[in-house]
Amino acid sequence: MAIVKPSLAKGTRDFSPAEMEKRNYIFNTLKKVFMKYGYREIQTPSFENLSTLTGKYGDEGDKLIFKILNSGDYLSKAPADLLAEKAATKLIPHLSEKALRYDLTVPFARYVVMHQNDITLPFKRFQIQPVWRADRPQRGRYREFYQCDVDVVGSPSLLNEAEFILIYQEALSNLGLKDFTIKINNRKILSGIAEVLGKPELIIDMTVAIDKLDKIGLEGVNKELLERGFTQDDIATLKPIILLEGSTLEKLGQLKEILASSEVGLKGIQELEETFAYVAALDASAQVLTNFVELDITLARGLNYYTGCIFEVKTNEVAMGSIGGGGRYDDLTGMFGLKDLTGVGVSFGADRIYDVLLELDLYPKQQIAGTKLLIVNFEKALEAYTLPLLFALRQADIAVELYPSAVKLKKQMSYADAKAIPYVLLVGEEEAASGMLSLKNMDSGEQVKLSQEELIKHLK
Amino acid sequence: MAIVKPSLAKGTRDFSPAEMEKRNYIFNTLKKVFMKYGYREIQTPSFENLSTLTGKYGDEGDKLIFKILNSGDYLSKAPADLLAEKAATKLIPHLSEKALRYDLTVPFARYVVMHQNDITLPFKRFQIQPVWRADRPQRGRYREFYQCDVDVVGSPSLLNEAEFILIYQEALSNLGLKDFTIKINNRKILSGIAEVLGKPELIIDMTVAIDKLDKIGLEGVNKELLERGFTQDDIATLKPIILLEGSTLEKLGQLKEILASSEVGLKGIQELEETFAYVAALDASAQVLTNFVELDITLARGLNYYTGCIFEVKTNEVAMGSIGGGGRYDDLTGMFGLKDLTGVGVSFGADRIYDVLLELDLYPKQQIAGTKLLIVNFEKALEAYTLPLLFALRQADIAVELYPSAVKLKKQMSYADAKAIPYVLLVGEEEAASGMLSLKNMDSGEQVKLSQEELIKHLK
Numbered sequence: 001m002a003i004v005k006p007s008l009a010k011g012t013r014d015f016s017p018a019e020m021e022k023r024n025y026i027f028n029t030l031k032k033v034f035m036k037y038g039y040r041e042i043q044t045p046s047f048e049n050l051s052t053l054t055g056k057y058g059d060e061g062d063k064l065i066f067k068i069l070n071s072g073d074y075l076s077k078a079p080a081d082l083l084a085e086k087a088a089t090k091l092i093p094h095l096s097e098k099a100l101r102y103d104l105t106v107p108f109a110r111y112v113v114m115h116q117n118d119i120t121l122p123f124k125r126f127q128i129q130p131v132w133r134a135d136r137p138q139r140g141r142y143r144e145f146y147q148c149d150v151d152v153v154g155s156p157s158l159l160n161e162a163e164f165i166l167i168y169q170e171a172l173s174n175l176g177l178k179d180f181t182i183k184i185n186n187r188k189i190l191s192g193i194a195e196v197l198g199k200p201e202l203i204i205d206m207t208v209a210i211d212k213l214d215k216i217g218l219e220g221v222n223k224e225l226l227e228r229g230f231t232q233d234d235i236a237t238l239k240p241i242i243l244l245e246g247s248t249l250e251k252l253g254q255l256k257e258i259l260a261s262s263e264v265g266l267k268g269i270q271e272l273e274e275t276f277a278y279v280a281a282l283d284a285s286a287q288v289l290t291n292f293v294e295l296d297i298t299l300a301r302g303l304n305y306y307t308g309c310i311f312e313v314k315t316n317e318v319a320m321g322s323i324g325g326g327g328r329y330d331d332l333t334g335m336f337g338l339k340d341l342t343g344v345g346v347s348f349g350a351d352r353i354y355d356v357l358l359e360l361d362l363y364p365k366q367q368i369a370g371t372k373l374l375i376v377n378f379e380k381a382l383e384a385y386t387l388p389l390l391f392a393l394r395q396a397d398i399a400v401e402l403y404p405s406a407v408k409l410k411k412q413m414s415y416a417d418a419k420a421i422p423y424v425l426l427v428g429e430e431e432a433a434s435g436m437l438s439l440k441n442m443d444s445g446e447q448v449k450l451s452q453e454e455l456i457k458h459l460k
Numbered sequence: 461m462a463i464v465k466p467s468l469a470k471g472t473r474d475f476s477p478a479e480m481e482k483r484n485y486i487f488n489t490l491k492k493v494f495m496k497y498g499y500r501e502i503q504t505p506s507f508e509n510l511s512t513l514t515g516k517y518g519d520e521g522d523k524l525i526f527k528i529l530n531s532g533d534y535l536s537k538a539p540a541d542l543l544a545e546k547a548a549t550k551l552i553p554h555l556s557e558k559a560l561r562y563d564l565t566v567p568f569a570r571y572v573v574m575h576q577n578d579i580t581l582p583f584k585r586f587q588i589q590p591v592w593r594a595d596r597p598q599r600g601r602y603r604e605f606y607q608c609d610v611d612v613v614g615s616p617s618l619l620n621e622a623e624f625i626l627i628y629q630e631a632l633s634n635l636g637l638k639d640f641t642i643k644i645n646n647r648k649i650l651s652g653i654a655e656v657l658g659k660p661e662l663i664i665d666m667t668v669a670i671d672k673l674d675k676i677g678l679e680g681v682n683k684e685l686l687e688r689g690f691t692q693d694d695i696a697t698l699k700p701i702i703l704l705e706g707s708t709l710e711k712l713g714q715l716k717e718i719l720a721s722s723e724v725g726l727k728g729i730q731e732l733e734e735t736f737a738y739v740a741a742l743d744a745s746a747q748v749l750t751n752f753v754e755l756d757i758t759l760a761r762g763l764n765y766y767t768g769c770i771f772e773v774k775t776n777e778v779a780m781g782s783i784g785g786g787g788r789y790d791d792l793t794g795m796f797g798l799k800d801l802t803g804v805g806v807s808f809g810a811d812r813i814y815d816v817l818l819e820l821d822l823y824p825k826q827q828i829a830g831t832k833l834l835i836v837n838f839e840k841a842l843e844a845y846t847l848p849l850l851f852a853l854r855q856a857d858i859a860v861e862l863y864p865s866a867v868k869l870k871k872q873m874s875y876a877d878a879k880a881i882p883y884v885l886l887v888g889e890e891e892a893a894s895g896m897l898s899l900k901n902m903d904s905g906e907q908v909k910l911s912q913e914e915l916i917k918h919l920k
Contacts, residue, residue: 006512006570006796009558012505014571016578017585020501031829036854038831038861040879041480045472045604046506046560046590047526052466066507069527069556071594075546083543086535095555096529098469100506110466111474118476120878122864125477130506134531144505157864166851281847336466369491371498387741391626394496401498404582404617418580419500 011143121154151345162278176362185299192265471603527556581614611805622738636822645759652725
């Protein structure tokens with residue numbers, strides 16, 4: 001067996017114990033909130049039949065799906081002429097029938113359709129699993145990363161939208177974030193605007209352009225609108241809409257006038273009003289609406305997909321793209337033949353949230369799950385005392401280790417240090433004889449003498 | 461977009477909320493024990509460079525590794541002659557440079573070597589992640605399944621072996637298992653036996669044969685020994701060794717005599733004695749050694765790999781293969797050029813444990829993480845009362861849902877039933893007016909009237 005100098009596959013990452021602790025902290029905080037709102041976890045397989053995934057993400061998406069080579073004699077069914085031509089794309093269905101999950105949405109749709117007789121609607125699920133994309137790896141973009149999705153299907157009630165606003169607010173607050181914005185829009189308002197301009201067929205062009213307001217400014221948006229088939233008159237009409245100011249209620253009031261002639265536009269406004277009314281009825285203090293929610297009619301996000309409310313979340317404490325988003329889609333499962341099942345969902349960008357918490361130093365200072373105490377191993381003879389002690393501490397549910405051999409103290413202290421173990425117990429001959437043990441706080445350096453009973457109480 | 465009738469890829473599974481609850485119960489129970497013993501979680505990527513995995517699992521294993529097709533023009537580097545010949549095996553390195561993780565051991569070895577400058581020895585890690593094998597799917601055998609490994613590298617101390625015995629005992633007991641056997645053997649004892657027979661070169665043949673004692677009986681083992689180059693004399697010598705009886709101490713005593721002339725054999729006995737002494741020093745009640753540990757010198761398990769103690773765990777309550785196993789390996793990382801790093805580890809067969817707990821009905825009766833209360837939605841007008849209540853209950857950290865629309869009571873009750881929600885709150889006009897709420901226990905059918913304050917207390 002030749003020795004291989006090991007390396008990671010491009011665009012993938014190992015997670016060390018310290019990183020896993022932080023990642024689990026995020027996932028557990030999110031899960032707890034999802035479950036409080038009645039969402040339950042599901043998991044789907046890492047690979048799906050290629051036919052389940054192909055055609056769902058557009059041509060560009062299809063190229064980014066990782067295909068798995070059939071096992072065994074994978075070339076047996078490959079047409080010789082395609083091989084001779086090296087017709088890579090055409091050969092794929094002959095060489096591969098499975099592919100790695102590209103997102104959690106399509107597998108969820110498949111899940112709902114396949115299990116439609118076992119699930120009770122409304123079906124509220126969350127799912128936290130890795131997905132894979134053959135993107136060119138770059139800073140902050142990986143080929144394997146986790147998605148974290150929460151969706152409910154089978155309920156048209158806007159209470160669900162309202163609860164997603166509260167879920168975002170509660171989950172991000174629980175993670176220690178203080179200043180973030182939950183932007184909300186409605187696809188029907190965008191349709192209404194295109195209708196008012198008399199160009200409903202250009203809705204995509206319009207939204208793609210105004211979605212860039214943040215990045216390219218009003219001048220840039222106008223330039224792009226002109227290129228995409230709009231006139232100077234349209235731009236004049238659009239300008240006050242794009243630059244809408246004031247409180248959410250004021251914005252809605254102005255929009256109502258502008259969209260007075262558009263049925264779909266007014267429906268969109270009504271949906272937002274009802275959503276906000278739900279949030280206000282739930283949260284009587286009105287803190288959430290006032291401090292965290294912003295109506296943003298330039299928000300589009302995969303417009304083709306969403307049919308009602310659209311969400312996007314940004315932190316204002318760190319320069320970072322969106323850390324979450326979602327919306328309502330009226331036909332998630334249509335791609336698998338189950339029509340008219342409405343759904344709404346949001347996702348959390350776990351990798352970005354990870355970086356945000358790191359930058360803001362918001363991770364718990366104390367390890368949540370690591371070893372709490374290291375018993376120093378001074379000499380083998382003392383194990384007759386330290387081993388039963390070790391056992392007793394673990395019986396009391398304390399995470400504790402005895403250093404497994406009597407090496408130099410310095411080495412054992414480095415070990416405690418590297419693992420961020422907060423306490424070290426020094427048991428020498430004197431301590432073993434008296435039963436009074438020296439507990440050292442690794443952070444403060446402080447040292448106290450305790451009986452075994454007091455030690456357990458101290459560490460609990 | 462053509463509509464595809466959805467199906468799962470062969471050998472893969474979806475996990476429903478009820479299944480995830482059970483799986484998480486197992487994983488969380490195991491994790492808690494691992495962490496109490498000082499093990500910390502790591503994760504490695506789902507795919508590795510093909511070169512990292514190839515050649516580590518034997519020729520049969522190599523065939524079962526799922527290869528990922530290179531993205532883009534994957535045929536550009538494929539030699540035309542190999543394509544013309546349809547030389548599937550020879551073409552693999554030209555079409556694929558990545559492959560799905562086949563187990564957690566090789567990625568762990570890669571991790572240790574790549575991060576050797578960042579980790580402090582002894583390095584104690586656990587890892588719970590899916591692995592993939594292109595096996596023919598059959599009942600209980602999947603192409604995607606979870607492995608759950610706990611290992612320590614860099615410590616030769618047999619305290620580690622002793623602690624793995626305690627980890628098995630504690631973890632399986634915490635899961636509710638009562639009658640299981642932790643079998644233990646030592647590779648050096650097997651070497652000693654082969655030495656005593658004067659056939660050290662036949663150690664693999666010997667152990668492969670005697671490992672089958674359970675399945676084919678003594679007659680079968682003897683027949684196989686003869687076929688594999690042993691004589692009737694050897695069989696006569698082996699018989700009392702294979703059929704060793706009595707307590708663990710008695711067995712060790714007899715083995716000591718039999719292996720008196722073999723240095724390596726005596727070393728193996730000494731290692732077992734020291735391991736047992738550690739367990740006895742830890743657990744003064746001697747319950748663990750007496751009730752759960754059995755010396756089994758027919759135990760081999762991937763002998764080429766292990767160099768010291770070998771473990772295997774079986775439940776005696778259900779007919780099922782082993783639910784765990786492991787051992788010490790003195791050269792895990794040699795395959796990646798880092799020599800002489802000793803390690804010892806065990807794994808838990810999570811899928812089998814899942815089935816065992818199901819068969820023995822050992823899962824918690826109450827949902828651990830699901831919705832605790834459903835508030836019935838009788839009519840929209842009552843939401844002015846139920847929404848603030850919903851918010852208040854969630855503020856008190858209770859998992860609660862308001863049915864999102866005022867549909868028929870029967871439908872709402874079915875929803876509570878399907879989600880196994882233990883309580884339902886019936887808030888009609890009278891209840892909203894009086895503030896005394898009707899709480900129904902879905903299990904007993906019992907109904908009580910409570911104020912909001914009492915309700916929170918009741919559900920906490």
